[in-house]
Amino acid sequence: AHTFMNTGTALSGRPSMGAWINYGLGAETENLPGFVVLTSVGGRNPQPIASRQWSAGFLPSRYQGVEFNSSGDPVHYVNYPPGITQHSQRQLVDALSKLNQHANRSIADPEVDTRIAAYEMAFRMQTSVPELVDMSDEPAHVLEMYGAKPGDGSYASNCLLARRLAERGVRFIHLYHRGWDHHGGLAQYMDVCCGLTDRATWALITDLKQRDMLKDTLVIWGGEFGRTPMFQGKGGAGRDHHIKGFSMWMAGGGVRGGVTHGATDELGYNAVENVVHVRDLHATMLHLLGIDHRRFSFPYQGLDSRLTGVEPAHVLKDLIA
Template sequence: MSPISSTRRTDELDRLTSDRLRRRAFLSRSGLGIGSVALSSLLSVPTARANPSPQRERFPGLPGLPHLPPKIKRVIFLCMAGGPSHLETFDYKPQLAALHGQPMPESFTKGQPIAQLQNAQLQAHGPMFKFGQYGGGGQWISEVLPWHQKMADDICIINSMTTEQINHDPAHTFMNCGTAISGRPSMGAWINYGLGSETSDLPGFVVLTSVGGRLSCQPIASRQWSSGFLPSRFQGVEFASSGEPVHYVQNPPGISARLQRASVDTIQQIDRLADPLFENDEIDARVSAFETAFRMQTAVPELIDTRDEPSHVFELYGATPGDGSFGSNCILARRLAERGVRFIHLYHRGWDHHGDLQRDIVECARHTDRASYALITDLKQRGMLDETLVVWGGEFGRTPMVQNKGKTAGRDHHIKGFSIWLAGGGIRTGGSYGATDELGYHAVEKPVHVRDLHATMLHLLGIDHSQFSYRFQGLDLKLTGVEEAHILREILG
């Protein structure tokens, strides 16, 4: 074989270099770029580069969106993590009470997915608390939730929710992402990708967590607020409920704001040099993240400093400043909404009651009932409720059958019918929607799938879910998936 000429060597080198750059860009796009992952896990919100032009102040959203006039500007999702029992909260079943202590009819359970009761004797258990009807629509609400009873006219209770995943982590993933497949974008990321952020000083998607109701609670993985295959700038940013709200945002000792500004500018100049070479969205996300982090050094302390809140606000929420409670997180949710954050996700862990349900659900309600009422009341008093969708609910419900007996009785995971509620802009409140059967097992009247909830949420934000997709691995993927999703038009005002 003859030696390769210098020209051919040069061509070959150019080809190899080009291939190497393409491979590196591919790896970075796949989320394996070390720098972009480390940074985007901290902050991944679109804002301006150093010395930004006005159009780069914040991500403006996709061209052509919204598709229709929006009813709301933002979403606050109150996730009762663990799966609250609909049979002890909103779904009153007197016939289940009549069947108490008897074997569960096989016609309800045969061939049905049951998480931990497969080989157990299935014994029906009636509601563990008294129910009453409240508000002009006569909504059934348990005595466990006395503050909810006061706001019956401000919420729409959906008693016919269904989902597809019977264990906690995949069920959260399904509720958040519309699929149990890991690596897909969460609903907050989808919404910020489509509509953009209304703030340049804070992330467009913020997550807050609290605990109370069980000694041992199911964990919540950070991938529940992931951006998935969307650019990492759209993922949620978790704020700590107490202490330093966002790690690594504040300057270390000895670093002045002027020095930090110079460092950020220099890093961004280097990133901009790499941008045309690699043509990688993550470089743009990196530039935006540094700029957002710099701006958050001022915005976050002002957000977290609640000394400007009157004492009657904390009394309304039943919270103490800085206590890390669900009530304090609800106050922060309202403050985030005031500052233009598009999607605010609050998780309260403690609702997984396989045993001691009668004791532990009271404790969960003590942490969340009053604060949920306070958030709705506060938003309404400030004229913000009409432009906000508030969602309350867990990843699934609980079975009409019990685990254990007597005072230690609890209920297993249940996906065939459970309750959530909606409030705020565009929602016809003061009544219930859908129903489960006489024992609270199957959603039999106007069943609502998670996809329907997502489609309705997008609709209220002005997005046609069927026309809202992202091209990934040759497929046009959507939050609502490929199966049919329905907008809940009957509950829309």
């Protein structure tokens, strides 16, 4: 289900939506990756999540997502070790770049170009990442608004970090909060998960709006499926996985506010009105970012492959301002 939501197909090896957008639009910064993944701590038994959810698939690997650590240094070895200076590191990167360029002249492998770009990005991140995660320049009222304690790996801190990444030109930020698999103990754990996410999500939208960033930032909030409308009753009342009807919401980035699209039956079991497929979600997302999903492709195994695939996909025009 994760793979289907992120790549548009259940087949592994396909590019994630973040990689597609990084490929299509690039980033507005050379000092941070164009696609960053933030996984949050907190909740009930956080489910494992595979790196294929932010994979570049058959796209050049430089477009894949870069996962930041939840706690401690967001990127391993971001600080210079004893005896290494920025100058000596620059010399090392330059030497490696020359060797890789020499190798590339003989084999012309695009992955060599990716390797060169990765070394350069890693070098620049040794300066940009410490500045990014240093929250000392954030006013106390902003930290209070999010409920953030910098460095704790919480969803609240990651929402604030996501805003800082967006400010610095990162194109796609994928923020995960796990622990919603409430097959039992729903009354207790729903309060826990909502308590960890509700305030911070409101704060992110509010903060983006106050900084005049929301109109240029598309926010999509949802999961890979919904939950059944009836109790499962396993270890206390819970709900099972459900794919036949569930909700997501969007804000900013050209979205029309206050609009509801689609409806379920009287039991909340089946979507029965204006049913939306994941292809439609992806087509709408791309449209809001200025991309025509029908023309946005990459040649792979003789096919002009697209995020929205070969089956019909529709832009949800009712949601567009």
